[in-house]
Amino acid sequence: MPTNTLAIPLSLANLDKLPAGVARPSYARGDLSPGILHFGIGNFHRAHLQVYLDRLMNAGKARDFAILGAGVTPYDVKMRDALEGQDWLSTVVEQSAAVSAARVTGVMTDFLPPMDGAAIIRALSDPAIRIVSLTVTEGGYFVNPALGKFDPENPAIVADARAPENPKTVFGLILAGLKARKAAGVQPFTVMSCDNVPHNGKVCREAVAGLAEAQDKGFAAWVRDTVAFPNAMVDRIAPATSDRERGIVRDEFGIEDAWPVFCEDFLQWVVEDDFTAGRPAFEEAGAEFVRDVTPWEMMKIRILNGGHAIIAYPAGLMDIHFVHEGMEHPLVRAFLQKVERDEIIPIVPPVPGTDLDGYFRKVEERCLNPKIGDTIRRLCLDGSNRQPKFIIPSIADRLAQGLPVDGLALESALWCRYCAGTTDSGAVIEPNDPNWDRLTGAAQAAKSDPMAWLGMRDIYGETADAPAFRTAFADWLGMLWRSGTAETLQRYLGQAE
Template sequence: MTRLNQANLSRLPVAAPGYDRGALSGGIVHFGLGNFHRAHQAVYLDRLMNLGKGHDFAIVGAGVMPSDAKMREVLAAQDWLYTVVEQSAEASEARVIGAMIDHLPAADAVAIVAKLADPAIRIASLTITEGGYFIDATTGHFDPAHPAIADDGRNPDTPKTVFGMLVAGLKARRDAGVPPFTVMCCDNIPHNGVVTREAVVETARLSDPALAEWIAANVAFPNGMVDRITPATSDRERRMIREDFGVEDDSPVFAEDFIQWVLEDNFPQGRPALEEVGVEFVEDVTPWELMKIRILNGGHAVIAYPSGLMDIHFVHEGMENPLVRAFLDKIEAEEIIPVVPPVPGTDLHGYYQKVAERCANPKIGDTIRRLCLDGSNRQPKFIIPTIKDRLARGLTVEGLALESALWCRYCAATTDSGAVIQPNDPNWDRLTAAARAARTDPGAWLGMAEIYGATGLDPQFAEPFARWLGMLWREGTAATLTAYLRG
């Protein structure tokens, strides 16, 4: 067993960085150093650095939440190194990633803003989850009245949110005559660059309207589509890295072998040559973005809630269940894919088959609970837009209405067997109360305007939703899926 740190790199039994980490310099500040970032953006940069390029674009992590302190502590003890294990159904391959050189604590906004003001930093990137952008679901736009944002507006010199810190960093650069960094969102949000731009500009407007206009006119916010299934790390993964690879790593990341990044090429201060390691740069990322969000992320929701209600633990086990797999196949083919716009050079049905193959990978250990997480933020982005598109075209939504009913039934907080479902959403208490009320009054669920908007009031959706929800309560998930599949 070899402890992971810089001194032991040459003795590790797995692939390690082939570049001089001492010669790296920070060029990117990244907010949200979770598993996805560490298995995605950091992996691409590590690959590029192994080609002898991009050494001035090393990652400086920036804490977002108080819970990030533990991650920082663990990675600091490992000299910012960690192992990524890429897993196909047939094999697993481990590699140590060395693209990160520092991590600034969330409590130290002064240090974070100072690093953002450093002219060497040319990109600020974010993976702060879909729910981290303060979007008002009723309007679909950034909510500057949110208490955390309003507080940054009143106290712009001591920001606590990511957007307040970005504004402060940009202000320091403007005042010093330093060109602004590019803000690169790497979260699964439609038009994520546009969403991030609105959040930064409107946060600035609360304290300095002139600065807001300067940001709007001068800062680049490229849209991007990112994709890789990356489960949370548990004791299971820490044990596997020791037993299977002989590495003592307290923060390994296990991920599928598939990885994709499609990005608009809008980086005025320069960027690493990521096209040399597989990143696809395009003029408009929208087609790829919609394909991924609706087919993959929407598909995850279709798998998640029936599996959760039937006490299925792992995603690959859900895909092995004939009812869940047939439910997914039918909804994708009949309701989701037909309203996804064409993607250059891509067969949408072929893309879906790859998605299904990835979800069925038994090596990943992805959990149904993770897919069920945060439905109040994910459903308005991944499912409800497809419902709206179909209703606008006069098309049926039987399968998607059932998916929504399954989510409602899941939020009632018990499975079909009577097992308790622990809180799994930032708005869990409200969702649970609405879901239980919906057993006799479906409008109690569909009336949540911040989630459904006007869609919940459309009888072409409300009627099948109520019908399927009633059947779920009377007959259970398996019988309801069987009825749907029989048409």
């Protein structure tokens, strides 16, 4: 693809110079003031919450709810460095299979130096900040996956409990900000998780209040009683940015952007209307406010996120790179359809105004979108955190009802086989989980003793004790090692001779 030497560097000064086909803010930076401090300025946040705010601000609303960025990791430093040079602007490219459209959003007014605790606490103490939002990933809430509860013995939490005046975690910083507001008689902010975590508001409350318990039990009770933590279901695919995406933005849209965001054209946010200090009218930008988000959350986590895992591991073992390529493989597509329709969808409770089979067909359509460039490796990432949330609950529910778990056991065996560290062709799988060394050791031991894998009680819990699951898992894992992924899928699908 030829380089567009006339591409315009993204900045506030250059907004009016951008090509005519690129949408841009109708609001000026000077019209905005921060009302939301957000931890974790990543691609999903910029393709989701920032897009809703951009819609509202373009309509002349919510301009006192601009984003102030914050972070506590080296990743945040890299993101800040990239965005600072373009005045915190982002190019968001929304892609359907047929159309790509670029929009520049300008809803973030500043990004505090990451890991500067004093600056972050000062900002959290400001009465103008009424919402603190988070995208810190599924693994960022210090949850014991087997128990599904906050882990107060995590070393980072123990360190913050011992030194509350110098916190290093997001939750320690949030607590310090809340303490300062309480002491000054300032209304507490709402803490709004935007992560793909079941009951994310509740999980976030337990992290904040759980850390507070170790510091001051009275203050912990105040947090539980006074601070709002709305649950929400968030959904949009926004893959990692690479030179591929930078090149497309430059060559097709005429913009030089150090870190553009590519995403699908699908966007969904269902959130409980529980905000301590007010909120933007997100419903006017397409969000849906409900009393209880649980039905939407379970639908998404079980059908979409569980479906991603079902696609991911067989495709990864067969050396398939992109998600849409996995969906185009007849065995992977048929495996997804059978497990979803036979084992997952039948145990998902009804969702108001939603046809579950229609929702699944939309999931298939989204995963088939070739423009997103979503990778199988991304879907395989962090299984030790994702499996206990997206797959194992479906297994447990079916076992509790005396229902078969053949397909879900095969999915779990595929994850185990993937974590052994090589594909069916012998290609090395680079580490793809925070616990990769542990997983690889267990997966290699499971080649001769499948229970070495199910013995990870922090992941499988009591599910590993169910004879039906143990037997099916062991049988499928043995077949994967003997016959490979394609033949095993054929056997499951009834296509083997």
